[in-house]
Amino acid sequence: MHGVLVIGAPGAGKSTFCAGLTDIFTQLKRPYLTINLDPANDTMSYPPDVNITELITVTEVMDRLGLGPNGALKYCIETLGNNSNWLLQKILENRKKYIIIDCPGQLELYKSEGELWKVIRNLEKSGIRLCALHLADSLYCSDPSKFISVALSTLATMITMEMPQVNALSKADLFSGDGTYDLEYFSCLPDVHKLLDLLNEVPGLEKYRKLNESICGVISDFDLVSFVPLAVENKESMAKIIRMIDTANGFAMSEQGDIRELILNEK
Ligand SMILES: Nc1nc2c(ncn2[C@@H]2O[C@H](COP(=O)(O)OP(=O)(O)OP(=O)(O)O)[C@@H](O)[C@H]2O)c(=O)[nH]1
Ligand SMILES: [Mg+2]
Numbered sequence: 468m469h470g471v472l473v474i475g476a477p478g479a480g481k482s483t484f485c486a487g488l489t490d491i492f493t494q495l496k497r498p499y500l501t502i503n504l505d506p507a508n509d510t511m512s513y514p515p516d517v518n519i520t521e522l523i524t525v526t527e528v529m530d531r532l533g534l535g536p537n538g539a540l541k542y543c544i545e546t547l548g549n550n551s552n553w554l555l556q557k558i559l560e561n562r563k564k565y566i567i568i569d570c571p572g573q574l575e576l577y578k579s580e581g582e583l584w585k586v587i588r589n590l591e592k593s594g595i596r597l598c599a600l601h602l603a604d605s606l607y608c609s610d611p612s613k614f615i616s617v618a619l620s621t622l623a624t625m626i627t628m629e630m631p632q633v634n635a636l637s638k639a640d641l642f643s644g645d646g647t648y649d650l651e652y653f654s655c656l657p658d659v660h661k662l663l664d665l666l667n668e669v670p671g672l673e674k675y676r677k678l679n680e681s682i683c684g685v686i687s688d689f690d691l692v693s694f695v696p697l698a699v700e701n702k703e704s705m706a707k708i709i710r711m712i713d714t715a716n717g718f719a720m721s722e723q724g725d726i727r728e729l730i731l732n733e734k
Contacts, residue, residue: 468562468566468594468596469565469566469595469596469597469713469718469721470500470565470566470567470568470595470597470598470716471488471566471599471600471712471716472568472587472598472600472630473485473568473569473599473600474570474577474599474602474624474628475601475603475637476572476574476602476603476604477572477573478604479572479602479603479637480602480604480637480697480699481569481572482511482512482513482569483512483699484600484602484637485501485512485513485567485569486512486513486699487705488567488705488709489501491706491709492565497565498564498565499564499565499566499567500516500557500558500561500564500566500567501513501514501515501516501569502515502516502517502518502554502557502558502566502567502569503515503517503518503520503569504519504544504547504568504570504571505519505570505571505572506519506523506525506528506540506544506571507525507540508520508569509524515569516557516561517554517557517558519547522546522550523542523546523547524543525539525540525543528543537573537575540571540573540576541573541576541582544571544583545582547582547586548582548586548589551585551586551589554586554590555589555590558590558593559593565718568597570583574620574623574624577624577627577628578627579627579629581627584628587628587630591630596716596718597630597631597716598631598632598633598715599624599628599630599631599633600632600633600708600712601625601632601633601634601635602635602637603617603621603634603636603637604617604636604638605636605637605638605642606638606642608642609642609643611665611666611669612672614662615662615666615683618662618692619682619685619686621634621692621694622686622691622692625689625691626689633708633711633712633715634692634693635694635695635696635708636694636695636696636697637697637698637699638697638698639701639704640700642696659683659684659686660683662686663680663683666679666682666683695707695711702731703731
């Protein structure tokens with residue numbers, strides 16, 4: 468079984484992407500199973516087939532245990548971990564379907580040995596081949612000091628999740644660069660020298676040159692992070708991302724034909 472785990476910061480566009488994916492899969496006649504693992508998701512842009520809120524919700528935990536929203540979220544995912552067979556069972560009942568998992572945005576859940584990490588490992592152990600799609604808002608590309616934190620958190624997720632990962636800059640349709648550095652530049656991030664120059668030009672950051680250099684050094688030493696632009700309403704952009712995900716999780720090996728042609732020719 469194959470699937471995609473949609474992760475990224477709150478508001479990055481995870482649920483919108485999942486909804487866009489269900490539309491395209493319907494066109495492609497590819498059977499799918501949507502899973503919402505965000506216990507705080509009460510208004511959904513797609514109907515989830517499996518929903519963590521059937522098990523537990525953030526509001527319920529906040530009321531019952533007097534926890535704040537972040538603590539309650541952690542508690543919910545811990546509860547999911549303790550009931551991981553519930554999730555596994557629901558997936559195994561739908562063996563022929565492609566799995567789309569919509570995740571919560573809080574980064575701390577993805578840390579190594581963290582609550583969500585354990586749930587994912589359990590699915591992988593049962594033979595479910597997942598690729599993570601990490602979304603970051605392309606809005607941050609217009610500010611190098613914000614973009615560096617996006618690059619670092621993306622790298623941290625790649626290292627801790629220990630699974631195939633595609634990184635996308637979401638809402639690319641809203642991005643308007645200043646002409647010097649466009650989305651293309653941020654898509655080929657390995658050129659960290661340019662990023663370092665940009666950081667050193669940010670007012671207030673020029674005095675941290677050594678720190679900027681070290682941070683950029685970490686990114687270039689790992690040489691893992693790069694991004695693809697993503698606009699959910701743009702079929703070409705969605706086709707490219709789907710193809711990358713299908714290749715990363717191995718689904719492409721079990722499929723025939725070029726899905727780009729199929730998606731672009733669909734009315
Ligand atoms: N223009 C544009 N807007 C988008 C795109 N993707 C998402 N959005 C908007 O971004 C906002 C947040 O999207 P969501 O899908 O709710 O983001 P999320 O990551 O699921 O958010 P949380 O569940 O709160 O973590 C919504 O207003 C979406 O309409 C896109 O490709 N283009
Ligand atoms: Mg969401």
